[in-house]
Amino acid sequence: MQLTINSPMDMHLHLRDGDMLKTTAPLSSHYFAAAIIMPNLTPPITSLKQLVSYKKRILEAAKDELFEPLMTLFFKNDYDYAFLEKAKPSIGGIKLYPAGITTNSSAGVATIDSQSLKKTLTAMSDLDIPLLVHGETNGFVMDREREFVAIYEELAQNFPNLKIIMEHITTKDSVDILNRYDNLYATITLHHLLITLDDVAGGKLRPHLFCKPIAKTNKDKEALLNVALSAHPKVMFGSDSAPHPRSEKEACGCAAGVFTAPIALQVLAQLFEKHGNLNNLQSFVSDNAQLIYGYTPPPKKVFLEKKPFIVPKTYGDVVPMYAGQKIEWSIVDVN
Amino acid sequence: MQLTINSPMDMHLHLRDGDMLKTTAPLSSHYFAAAIIMPNLTPPITSLKQLVSYKKRILEAAKDELFEPLMTLFFKNDYDYAFLEKAKPSIGGIKLYPAGITTNSSAGVATIDSQSLKKTLTAMSDLDIPLLVHGETNGFVMDREREFVAIYEELAQNFPNLKIIMEHITTKDSVDILNRYDNLYATITLHHLLITLDDVAGGKLRPHLFCKPIAKTNKDKEALLNVALSAHPKVMFGSDSAPHPRSEKEACGCAAGVFTAPIALQVLAQLFEKHGNLNNLQSFVSDNAQLIYGYTPPPKKVFLEKKPFIVPKTYGDVVPMYAGQKIEWSIVDVN
Numbered sequence: 001m002q003l004t005i006n007s008p009m010d011m012h013l014h015l016r017d018g019d020m021l022k023t024t025a026p027l028s029s030h031y032f033a034a035a036i037i038m039p040n041l042t043p044p045i046t047s048l049k050q051l052v053s054y055k056k057r058i059l060e061a062a063k064d065e066l067f068e069p070l071m072t073l074f075f076k077n078d079y080d081y082a083f084l085e086k087a088k089p090s091i092g093g094i095k096l097y098p099a100g101i102t103t104n105s106s107a108g109v110a111t112i113d114s115q116s117l118k119k120t121l122t123a124m125s126d127l128d129i130p131l132l133v134h135g136e137t138n139g140f141v142m143d144r145e146r147e148f149v150a151i152y153e154e155l156a157q158n159f160p161n162l163k164i165i166m167e168h169i170t171t172k173d174s175v176d177i178l179n180r181y182d183n184l185y186a187t188i189t190l191h192h193l194l195i196t197l198d199d200v201a202g203g204k205l206r207p208h209l210f211c212k213p214i215a216k217t218n219k220d221k222e223a224l225l226n227v228a229l230s231a232h233p234k235v236m237f238g239s240d241s242a243p244h245p246r247s248e249k250e251a252c253g254c255a256a257g258v259f260t261a262p263i264a265l266q267v268l269a270q271l272f273e274k275h276g277n278l279n280n281l282q283s284f285v286s287d288n289a290q291l292i293y294g295y296t297p298p299p300k301k302v303f304l305e306k307k308p309f310i311v312p313k314t315y316g317d318v319v320p321m322y323a324g325q326k327i328e329w330s331i332v333d334v335n
Numbered sequence: 336m337q338l339t340i341n342s343p344m345d346m347h348l349h350l351r352d353g354d355m356l357k358t359t360a361p362l363s364s365h366y367f368a369a370a371i372i373m374p375n376l377t378p379p380i381t382s383l384k385q386l387v388s389y390k391k392r393i394l395e396a397a398k399d400e401l402f403e404p405l406m407t408l409f410f411k412n413d414y415d416y417a418f419l420e421k422a423k424p425s426i427g428g429i430k431l432y433p434a435g436i437t438t439n440s441s442a443g444v445a446t447i448d449s450q451s452l453k454k455t456l457t458a459m460s461d462l463d464i465p466l467l468v469h470g471e472t473n474g475f476v477m478d479r480e481r482e483f484v485a486i487y488e489e490l491a492q493n494f495p496n497l498k499i500i501m502e503h504i505t506t507k508d509s510v511d512i513l514n515r516y517d518n519l520y521a522t523i524t525l526h527h528l529l530i531t532l533d534d535v536a537g538g539k540l541r542p543h544l545f546c547k548p549i550a551k552t553n554k555d556k557e558a559l560l561n562v563a564l565s566a567h568p569k570v571m572f573g574s575d576s577a578p579h580p581r582s583e584k585e586a587c588g589c590a591a592g593v594f595t596a597p598i599a600l601q602v603l604a605q606l607f608e609k610h611g612n613l614n615n616l617q618s619f620v621s622d623n624a625q626l627i628y629g630y631t632p633p634p635k636k637v638f639l640e641k642k643p644f645i646v647p648k649t650y651g652d653v654v655p656m657y658a659g660q661k662i663e664w665s666i667v668d669v670n
Contacts, residue, residue: 140531140532140533140537140552140553141532141533141536141537142477142532142552196475197475197476197477198475198476200536201476201535201536201545201549202475202476203588204588204589204590204591205540205542205545205588205589205590205591206587206588206589207540207542207587207589208587210536210540214536217475217477218475250585250586250587251585252541252542252543252585252654253538253539253540253541254539254540254541254542255539255540256539256540319587
């Protein structure tokens with residue numbers, strides 16, 4: 001069985017920087033035509049100078065002319081219209097982090113509501129710049145996303161022309177509000193379509209499956225699968241592939257993030273085929289995002305075939321999901 | 336500030352075997368007068384010969400004449416009255432594990448209800464041998480203990496004269512049924528009085544706080560604190576101190592268990608003092624258990640003082656809770 005995907009896009013990707021970037025960039029750039037690049041470096045990307053420089057480093061490491069990194073700025077409440085107007089041609093969106101909620105997010109926003117963020121969100125709405133949101137409160141780990149739903153709703157109501165992307169949603173509650181507001185969209189990762197908290201902490205503890213937001217319940221996973229497999233027009237694939245050196249994953253205090261970029265398309269093909277929805281994969285991994293973002297990626301064809309692939313135990317110093325295991329689909333060609 | 340505890344007992348303890356036993360046994364025997372020793376070795380302790388031999392190894396490693404290991408058998412459905420009558424003088428109770436629920440429990444019981452276990456539970460009831468239960472189903476990790484409540488209730492109703500100890504309870508639901516059945520009792524660990532899932536997986540992932548049952552919500556922790564601090568007469572301290580080599584904790588698949596034995600009394604003193612309940616600690620760590628088990632431990636006095644103690648980073652190859660951190664109370668003498 002074969003499958004061709006046209007210009008797959010990863011709408012939520014962490015490439016990091018420095019040596020790690022040299023490992024991660026080619027693993028995405030060879031299989032994807034474009035990706036939304038998250039700005040939570042140290043320090044975070046908050047100026048155009050940083051952004052342009054980071055994009056240059058990504059392109060150098062990516063070594064693929066048919067890959068475009070769609071850059072993002074780290075949301076700051078002091079971005080004004082003039083700055084954003086100047087930034088717009090260089091960015092795919094702006095990423096809002098609640099302060100301290102995940103890797104390198106200590107400079108994030110403490111109070112998230114339409115009044116507190118009015119100036120910047122009004123400008124973004126007027127300029128049609130998408131707002132990408134890590135939607136978690138600082139509450140109990142299993143409730144953080146559910147508690148954030150009210151914040152999504154308040155923002156969606158008060159900025160009806162602002163495109164709000166609920167990033168890496170993990171709960172049925174988030175799925176449920178998708179249809180209630182025209183301007184709410186979502187990315188869904190690969191791993192949240194596959195695992196629940198049971199896989200992370202139900203048997204032995206699996207640090208390589210530990211991520212933020214943490215994997216939830218089976219009911220939540222089913223709700224995510226439902227909209228992903230049907231390629232609901234408001235959902236997009238975003239891997240949230242988040243590499244950490246092995247030493248930071250298998251340690252006393254394990255960093256959050258699952259590394260899926262190099263195996264995402266193959267495992268998605270396996271998942272969609274298993275559920276009889278293979279013909280929806282193109283929309284989930286590219287077409288929906290093109291429509292939502294109004295963006296046309298470089299023309300790239302990725303050819304997959306249903307034949308076994310043994311996932312490497314590591315890529316550089318990073319342990320991927322399914323490390324050392326056999327998956328059912330392979331990428332056989334890209335052009 | 337000073338405190339003397341008379342004959343503290345740890346009513347749920349894993350000492351393991353072999354080299355690990357040589358590390359763990361003295362760390363409990365020097366500070367406790369007695370402890371209920373869990374039988375989940377490989378293979379589990381199911382015969383008196385194994386039990387007597389294991390007790391001998393414990394006593395040799397413990398090197399403390401004022402410490403008595405109260406041995407337990409690993410529940411098997413084929414134990415009959417004759418066997419149990421013979422076993423009774425050698426055991427403190429029998430530990431029932433649902434099959435596969437925790438470390439070395441694959442030989443546990445698949446179906447737990449009064450009909451399936453009738454022969455053995457009737458004999459235990461007649462002989463007044465306590466039933467110690469790891470009360471978790473194989474369900475979703477956060478729901479396992481809650482789902483087991485109905486099983487506790489069914490057993491308690493059908494064997495009203497059987498002492499049933501709900502081991503290491505972690506939820507408000509378990510606390511709530513304590514008062515509904517005369518024959519239900521509970522042990523509570525130190526760590527479940529201190530942590531929730533947020534501490535395990537809310538920030539970075541903390542393998543040394545990963546345990547079974549997994550730490551639950553703040554509401555659950557408050558319910559446990561409520562009965563522990565008030566020294567509710569049906570609850571007893573049981574550390575569930577569960578050592579694993581560091582290599583099995585900081586790894587791809589981290590084993591479940593928190594190692595608290597050598598710091599438990601000090602941290603309990605700190606916790607009870609903080610809440611103004613220091614005068615209840617004696618009941619929680621000894622008197623309640625003496626009454627529930629009808630057992631008088633060796634006379635041992637443990638003298639604590641409120642002065643800082645830096646917890647070692649490791650004991651042998653085992654990383655304790657609060658490794659390298661300062662706690663507020665110290666053990667200053669034992670006699």
